[in-house]
Amino acid sequence: MFKPSVLLLTVAAFTTSVNAAEEVNVYSYRAPFLIQPMFDQFTQETGVKVNVVYADKGLLERLQNEGQNSPADLIMTVDIGVVHDVKTRGLSQPVASELLEQNIPQHFQDPDNHWFALTSRARLIYASKDRVQQGEITSYEQLADPKWQGRICTRSGKHNYNLGLIGSMISHHGEAEAEQWLTGVKANLARRPEGNDRAQIRAIAEGQCDLAIGNSYYFFKMLNNQENPEEIEWARQVTPIAPNQQDRGTHMNISGISLAKYAPHKDNAIKLMEFLSQDEAQHMYADLNQEFPVKAGVQRSELLQSYLGDFKQDELPLVKIAETREAASKLVDKVGFDN
Numbered sequence: 001m002f003k004p005s006v007l008l009l010t011v012a013a014f015t016t017s018v019n020a021a022e023e024v025n026v027y028s029y030r031a032p033f034l035i036q037p038m039f040d041q042f043t044q045e046t047g048v049k050v051n052v053v054y055a056d057k058g059l060l061e062r063l064q065n066e067g068q069n070s071p072a073d074l075i076m077t078v079d080i081g082v083v084h085d086v087k088t089r090g091l092s093q094p095v096a097s098e099l100l101e102q103n104i105p106q107h108f109q110d111p112d113n114h115w116f117a118l119t120s121r122a123r124l125i126y127a128s129k130d131r132v133q134q135g136e137i138t139s140y141e142q143l144a145d146p147k148w149q150g151r152i153c154t155r156s157g158k159h160n161y162n163l164g165l166i167g168s169m170i171s172h173h174g175e176a177e178a179e180q181w182l183t184g185v186k187a188n189l190a191r192r193p194e195g196n197d198r199a200q201i202r203a204i205a206e207g208q209c210d211l212a213i214g215n216s217y218y219f220f221k222m223l224n225n226q227e228n229p230e231e232i233e234w235a236r237q238v239t240p241i242a243p244n245q246q247d248r249g250t251h252m253n254i255s256g257i258s259l260a261k262y263a264p265h266k267d268n269a270i271k272l273m274e275f276l277s278q279d280e281a282q283h284m285y286a287d288l289n290q291e292f293p294v295k296a297g298v299q300r301s302e303l304l305q306s307y308l309g310d311f312k313q314d315e316l317p318l319v320k321i322a323e324t325r326e327a328a329s330k331l332v333d334k335v336g337f338d339n
Contacts, residue, residue, distance in 0.1 A: 023049045024268040027059045028076040030255060034289050035076065041284065042275045048268050063091050063260065072260040073269035076118075079160040083256035084322035087114040092258040097270055103277040103295045107317040108254055117254035118276050119291035122216040122313070123165045124250070125241040126201055131210045132239070139244045140169065140251070143211070144184025152188045153200045153209035157337035158329065161197070161215055161253060166328035167321040168251045168314065175327055183335045193338050198222060198231065205234040215253070216240065220290035220304055242311035249312035255291070 028035060032054055039050040053059070053072075060082075063070055075091065077083045086092045087110060094113040101109070108117035125137060137143070143152060155162065169178040190209035195202075200212035201219060222235040242250040257276065263269050275281055282293035286301045293300065332338065 022047055022268065023051060024073050024265045024272050025071045026050060026052045026074045026076060026272075027063060027072045027260075028052050028054050029056065029059060029078055029082065030054075030076050031056075037288055038276060038281045038284055039272075041280070042272055046271065046275070048271065050272065060085060060089060060091060064089060068262050070260060070262050071264060073263040073265045074272065075258045075260055076255070077258075078255045079253055080164055080256070080318040080322045081160045081325050083115045083254070083258060084319070084325075086258045087112075091261055093261045093263070095259050095270060095273065097274060099274045100277055103274075105294060105296070105315075107315045108294050111317075111319060115256045115258045116273065116277065117256050117294045117318070119255045119282075119285045119289070120252045120294055120313075121254070121291055122242060122250045122252055122308070122311075123161065124214060124216050124219070125243050126204060126212040126214055126219065126238040127241055128204050128210045129237055129239055134239070137211065137241065137243075138246065140165070141181060141244075143188065143213075144181045146184075146188070148188040148211060150188065150190050151210040152185065153190055153203040153212040154185075154193050155195055155197060155200065155213075156193045157182070157332035162213070163325050163328045163332070164253045164321055165213070165251050166331060167324035168316065170324040170327055170331075171316055171320050172248060175331070178328075179331050179335065182331055182337060186335055186337050198234075201238055202231075202234045205237040212238075216292070216304070216308070217290045220301070220307070223303065224290070240307055242308055244314070245312050248316070249314040252292070252313050252318075254294070254318060 039052065043049055059075065063072055063075065075086050077086065092114045100116050104116045108120065109115065127137060157166065166178065166182060169181055197214035197218040200214050201222060203209050204212055219235055219240050222231040225231040244250055257273055259266070259269055259273070277295060279295065279298055282295045282298040285291045286293050286299065290301055290304055
């Protein structure tokens with residue numbers, strides 16, 4: 001149901017932007033410290049002001065409620081599931097840009113040009129340096145091996161990041177085999193799924209489990225976290241493993257961007273999309289956020305490169321994973337993964 005307070009907040013946030021010419025309005029699920037430096041650089045180079053509403057939930061519902069009166073030009077999201085939802089809810093429009101199509105690998109963009117990846121992140125296995133030998137686990141499939149009984153930690157199976165991984169297992173192995181795998185992983189859990197990706201690395205450091213599943217950039221941000229030095233110590237006690245190097249490669253997810261269906265500043269919005277896909281912004285993503293640039297030829301951060309090197313990435317089109325997410329969610333319920 002429509003909420004008046006939400007609309008008032010929206011109008012207040014973008015009143016000046018709708019009336020101005022050289023502006024662009026962004027709804028962002030990405031946190032300010034991750035994306036604001038790129039917006040500031042864009043404004044400095046183009047003179048186009050970027051107005052942003054940051055939130056960790058509710059932006060798609062807000063966009064839907066606003067309809068044709070929405071001030072939003074762009075929607076920035078994390079995870080293929082959310083960016084896919086933008087399209088399937090009819091909240092985006094296709095973008096005609098040769099530059100975007102050149103800069104973003106085909107498996108990281110929507111076939112109809114409704115969304116494009118800006119960065120990618122690997123779904124890694126983390127292993128205790130003390131209790132897991134090098135080479136003892138090399139694939140997602142091995143997480144279901146009974147030898148790991150009572151030794152694995154992870155966040156909820158319903159979280160978008162894990163749904164993406166389960167979706168990739170369905171895409172590669174079929175639903176029946178993926179169910180068997182997920183049942184095996186559940187049997188190996190050291191505790192009920194809880195916490196975020198950083199909490200899983202902490203759980204290894206504290207001896208609650210020996211293996212965990214988590215996104216790559218959390219680990220590397222922990223290693224650089226001068227404000228919370230305990231995170232540095234936790235991260236130093238685990239080894240990040242890029243799984244499945246002998247076959248399809250490591251599952252990758254994305255942060256992405258879509259052009260809003262009723263974007264009032266369409267030209268500036270596409271200009272910002274193109275800026276974020278080019279070398280300068282891609283370098284900033286790598287150096288500031290420890291994310292993987294998606295544009296070919298842009299170097300990763302030295303820290304990330306020193307740990308993972310040039311590992312093989314799964315190039316299954318992410319749109320296929322997005323299409324399996326509902327089945328993945330049902331599997332989580334069916335095997336009682338979070339119970």
